[in-house]
Amino acid sequence: MFDVSIFSSIGNLFMPYLFASFWTGRWWYALPLIVSISLVYGATRHEHLVPILVNAYKSAVWVLTFMAIIFMVIWVVGISL
Numbered sequence: 001m002f003d004v005s006i007f008s009s010i011g012n013l014f015m016p017y018l019f020a021s022f023w024t025g026r027w028w029y030a031l032p033l034i035v036s037i038s039l040v041y042g043a044t045r046h047e048h049l050v051p052i053l054v055n056a057y058k059s060a061v062w063v064l065t066f067m068a069i070i071f072m073v074i075w076v077v078g079i080s081l
Helices: 004-045 049-080
Strands: none
Touching: 004 049
């Protein structure tokens, strides 16, 4: 009724994208942590809302930059192995 080879070739074509979406999905766990850490850090420095949000934004950018640098280092080391 159906040619199975067509479905297996389509599955092989989309399999890397399936695994890519699995690994990028784990980054969503870091988002609430970064937001909460940044807000708490900003709230320990200031009492008013606007300075808290400004400091939270700056610290979130700092944390994301740090995570990106660590990711790139691990990725380069992994490629060279």
